[in-house]
Amino acid sequence: EYLNIKCTSYNDNVIVQYVAKILEFTVPLMKSASSSIIYSLEGSLTKLLLVSGQLVIHSSIACLSAAIRLSKNYPLVKDVFMRYHSFVIQCQEKIIEKPNEEFKGTAQLARSIYILGVLCKYFDVEKSEYDDLE
Template identity: 85%
Template sequence: VSGQLVIHSSIACLSAVIRLSKNTQLVKDVFVRYHSIVVQCQQKILENPNEEFKGSAQLARSIYILGVLCKYFDVEKHEFDELEVNRST
């Protein structure tokens, strides 16, 4: 739980900095980074469904980070139009 609190507090701080600096590219980069981790984990699970998946902690952390990012940043707003994530999966 304390790890989640640190992540949440860090993203809240990041949100404040980005709102002041108007540097939305930073949040886009963070979002794409963690989204790609989720996609990679999904691919590993689908490729070997009978094998034990060893990246569950990283997957859970990445999903949590994406959720908190979506809480603080409206990724459906115009400023995120060029956000490129693989939507084919």
């Protein structure tokens, strides 16, 4: 539930960040956890990527990596990676098409690049589980 609180202040962000950090270290110890709990956790963590700041994003992806190691839900990682990667490619194409025009999606582009970088830090995207990533 703490991962689903609406972050309206700095303190809210710090709470969510530390909850994700605590879960990152406790999830691997939950060997007999039900799959519904793990999938719910994965869903909450991926939602945080859309609305949170850098520190929460980093903690969320670190926790997500612990949950994925337990659930082996590699398609989720592929989906998240491809969602942000395709956005970066679309932005690149827009910028190349009209280099003199001001690009308006700078904040979302920066967020997407940051998320991709943190995903690459915690997930080895060159492994066989991610063969269809290009």
